[in-house]
Structures are given as C-alpha cells and as structure tokens.
Amino acid sequence: MADAARQVLTFGVGDRRLAIDAGEVAEVMAAPRLTRVPQAPAALAGLANVRGKVAPIVSVAALLGDTQEGSGGGRVIILDRDDPVGLAVDDVSTIRAFEADGDQAAEPVRLLELGPLLATAFASLARASGSRRSAAASPQERAEAVSDDLSFLAFELAGQAYALALEQVREAVPLGGAVIDVPGSDPAMLGVMPHRGGLLPIVSLKALLGLPGGQTAGPTAVVASIGETALGLAVDRVRGILRVPPPDVGATPSVLNRGAGEARIAAIARTGGGLVSILAAERIFREDTVRRILAESATSGAEATATETGETAMEQFVLFRLADETYGLPIAAVDEVLTLPERWTRVPRAPGFVLGVMNHRGAVLPLIDQRRRFQVAGDAPAARRRVVIARLGDVAVGFVVDAVERILGVPAAALTPAPDLVSHDVSVFDRIASVELDGRLVLLVDPRQLLDQAERDLVAALVAGESAGDSQVS
Secondary structure: OHHHEEEEEEEEEOOEEEEEEHHHEEEEEEOOOOEOOOOOOOOEEEEEEEOOEEEEEEEHHHHOOOOOOOOOOOEEEEEOOOOOOEEEEOEEEEEEEEEOOOOOOOOOOEEOOHHHHHHHHOHHHHOOOOOOHHHOOOHHHHOOOOOOOEEEEEEEEOOEEEEEEHHHEEEEEEOOOOOEOOOOOOOOEEEEEEEOOEEEEEEEHHHHHOOOOOOOOOOEEEEEEEOOEEEEEEEOEEEEEEEEOHHHEEOOOHHHHOOOOOOOEEEEEEEOOEEEEEEOHHHHOOHHHHHHHHHHHHHOOOOOOOOOOOOOOEEEEEEEEEOOEEEEEEHHHEEEEEEOOOOOEEOOOOOOOEEEEEEEOOEEEEEEEHHHHOOOOOOOOHHHOEEEEEEEOOEEEEEEEOEEEEEEEEEHHHEEEOOHHHHOOOOOEEEEEEOOOOOOEEEEEOHHHOOOHHHHHHHHHHHHHOOHHHOEEO
C-alpha cells in the first residue's frame, strides 16, 4: 500500500541499523563540543550550543539500554522541535522509504519511536510540564538568605587589601596579553582590550593610588561602573567576595587621603583577615581624568563605554571548575572564597560527600566535596582547590571545588532556562549561560538546590553536634 511507506533517516549505533521518521529531523551535524551535566540520567550525553540554542544531546546507545555499544559521538541528529534535542549516533546513512511490511531490497532497519523511549529515559517528561518553571526564582530569591551585610569585591594591590562595593563591579576578567598600548595616553592608562564587542579601557589602579609598579598591568582587571561608563581596573589578585556587617565598616582617617594618589579611600572595613581599604568607584577618578581617558580610548578606535545595547541588565556569577567543566553560582549566594586548608577535621560516619569540617571565624564550617556530589571521576589538583562559602538557611556551608576561575557578568539575553531534559531531572541546575568561553555553555547552579532538605538537616545536625571528642584530624 502506498500509504504504508514513509521516509525515514537511517543511522548506525554500534552494529545496529536504526531509523527515525525523516519528518522529525531538522538537520544532521558533526558532534559538537558537549557540556557534561552531573547527576544526569545515563542517556543524557551533555548539552551543546546548536545555532544559538541550548540543546540536550541524547545518546541513542544509552537510550536503548546498551551503554557499551558504540560511542554515539560521530554525528548528531537534531530533531525538529521548538526546543531542539540532539541524538548522538555513530554514523548517518541516508533517507529512504520504509515499508511497514518490510523492505527486502534494502538493509533491514529498526524504526525507533522516540516519544516512548525519551519518556522512559527521562521520567520527568511524563510529569506535568512547567511545574518547575512556575516556581522559578528571581535573581534575588536565588540567594538563599539575604543578610544585612555589606558586600564587596576584595582584591590586592602591592600586597595591600582593597575592595569595591559589589554593585559597582560588573565582572573580573583575566588580562593576559590582550591589552593594546595607546601611545601618548595618560600615565594611568595601560591601554585597551577587546571586550564584549568593543574595546575596554584598562587603567592602573596602582598609579591612581600612588603605589609602586603603576606602569605594569596586573593579571586581572576588575570591570567597574563609573556612572554609565565601564573601565577595567588592573589589580594584582582578586581575593573574592567580602561580606562585612555595617558596624565593622568605619570612616577613613583623614591622614590616609593626603597621599599622592588620585583615588580616595571611602571607608575602612575590619575583617578577620585584617583591615581592608574600601574604594568608591565615583571617587576613583577626577571628572576631568575620566573624560581624558575616554577621549583617548575613543581616539584609538575604542567603543568608549564598552556597554552595548541589551547588555545593561547583567547578572553576576562566580565561575568554578570541576575537572574540565565550568559551572556558575550567583554572586549573591556566595559569602566568600577561601583556599582549602592543608588540614581539616574529618567526621566519623559522615556521608561520602562530606569532606569534613573546619574552623572559620570561630564557627564550624562543613566542607562539601563537589566532586563527590557531582560524581566527577579522577583526583582533584590539591594545590588550587578552593572553598566557596554559601549560606543555606541558617547554616554556612563550604563547597570544595577544583578552582575558582573568575567573576563573570552575564547579559540577561545570554541566560536561558535549563532544557526540560536537564531541569526536571537534575534540579540543581536551573539556567544555562552562553558566554565567551571558547564556545562553552556554563551550567548555572540554583543555590537553593545545592543540598536537598535531608542533606541540609544532616549538615545542620553535624554542625550542632560537632566536638573535638567526636572527630579526628586529617
């Protein structure tokens, strides 16, 4: 019967020859770079950027329950859907007619019914769609607990600690060799660098503060907002987020603002690590200096403000790494970032993901090993491991990661909800950022889901009951 035939796309997975309805296929492409999703169902190979959209890539071998058959990595079939889904297969053959009663003239193939297979592998698809999206939190709600503490980005210059109010910081970016010299410019101006489609002026904060070494660029630039203008402030090292109770931030002794530096210290913060000089972005430059620097950068061909239409709504994230993958945590959820100490206290009979506890500012801080939580294989590079401290309810928890890469400002247009195949099954990730990191996608963590309720109760009990007699030192 003529209507018994339909066009199918045939492909191979291991020794199997399979087919799907050709009408379901949008395109076939070479295997793209994948972003791994920790704790995902076995059939989810990862996520990929497909023509500007985030697409889950599903392993057909795993979908069929045979994880040993075929790599499923040679080609990807993109399904024709509003939200794209890719099928990872070994090879793609051709489009041909498929006879329901069998086609003896062609190589026999098995026709896959994708709907039931996907629904079985991703049980969330059988549940009501949108249940989690309706509970999506605002950026402010994603911070588990908003305290009255003042928030700063702390950094070092010539061995001294300084900070800027977090709301005046857009992001922190590595400089590397990207700074282009601008001949004849102001002594404080180190040059310009490509940034977000324009050129960002890079200024020596050391020079503005009258510190030695003002003519050399540090490894990092803090991108600060000076009114509507973005300027990169070269610093030696970014320390991380600093939260300080208002009573611990005091006025600056007048003698500190009588030096040769143009910038003025707005306040002094008292912290457990010593005193930190707080700068105010609007007082870093005199008005005439800002005009001059911007004029010079414009003359060199720079986009004077490096702020583009559509990028004004920015959300900031602390990017951290586990093995080869990078993840992001909203900066509002991060109290601070520490180097993992050489010694901490192990807790007998604690779950495997609890690395131990450490003393932090006179309180017990549980350490959660994110490698174990995310089931990352291999050993961590101990020399660079960091502790990202976040507050979950009334308990501060330290999440141990391989490294903290940078602070990144992401335009709202570059943030998308996690696809259904990810968000419903792996609720710790609620959004994805498409950013300028070698074409990578960055999974964004919902801080409310870093630990489930049972794990929170366990950690809270561990903090309440921890004592020297119950533990052993690692």
